[in-house]
């Protein structure tokens with residue numbers, strides 16, 4: 001099938017794997033790209049060396065187009081973006097920041113840029129910065145979805161931009177895919193559905209929980225990592241969403257982020273404290289959130305950890321191979 005998205009990225013189906021930390025690994029990225037979609041590597045929790053290794057690993061596993069993401073407000077994201085550019089990643093996906101320099105550098109080697117946005121202001125800014133396409137993420141989404149539902153947000157942004165739109169947040173099957181096309185999107189990006197795939201690296205217990213969750217078993221709170229985000233309702237997420245922030249504890253926890261990203265902890269802590277109270281509080285929440293994400297997504301412990309989960313989990317009933325998911329979504333083998 002053809003849309004401006006398949007043409008732009010040189011892929012068979014306009015189905016994208018969202019860049020999910022600890023989930024969108026080289027193996028899952030390659031599986032999605034091999035099946036005709038576009039896999040996006042998540043770099044948010046990787047050191048510079050791991051980003052480079054990840055890209056090289058994807059190239060060993062597939063010769064199909066793939067992407068990698070950078071969330072620009074995360075510590076270290078700009079340095080990760082430089083690696084993506086040096087390695088000439090075919091599609092660079094950025095979010096939460098200014099994309100002008102990324103667009104210029106990626107276009108210089110013939111790559112494409114897709115910006116993830118949750119409102120019209122950021123969509124228009126990304127188009128102006130030179131992005132080739134947008135991932136528009138609605139309220140239903142796992143993680144940082146917007147305040148407006150995909151049903152309304154997607155067509156409202158399609159009406160305001162020239163570049164093609166990929167709809168994200170609430171898509172998992174053929175009905176959702178057709179609905180996204182009807183809203184004017186030219187592809188979809190899925191997180192929750194691919195997290196619950198055979199090739200996904202998360203513990204099976206999380207895939208089972210995602211397949212058993214009802215549509216109303218998520219919560220949307222700014223208290224998990226400092227920005228409104230959607231998680232599965234669990235003892236861990238309820239505790240984080242209700243607990244007042246302890247800045248000293250957060251400062252201590254930021255050490256783990258520094259370790260993971262290969263940064264000097266005193267430098268990171270000083271940078272955060274000097275960035276102003278609003279950002280410092282957001283980063284403090286992120287530091288506490290990071291520990292909970294690791295406990296949830298790596299250990300599968302939702303009593304103390306958290307799992308980002310979209311409302312669409314309520315429409316997912318089994319763990320399937322990536323190729324079956326994509327075929328089902330585009331209607332070649334409807335499920």
Ligand SMILES: Cc1cc2nc3c(=O)[nH]c(=O)nc-3n(C[C@H](O)[C@H](O)[C@H](O)COP(=O)(O)O)c2cc1C
Nearest residue numbers: 018019020021141142143169170190191192308310
């Ligand atoms: C387990 C999981 C982890 C995620 N991690 C990230 C992340 O690290 N960064 C990010 O920008 N979005 C993250 N997301 C959100 C996805 O990128 C995407 O926006 C969302 O899943 C789309 O909505 P859907 O879940 O309804 O398909 C994550 C989603 C899930 C399910």
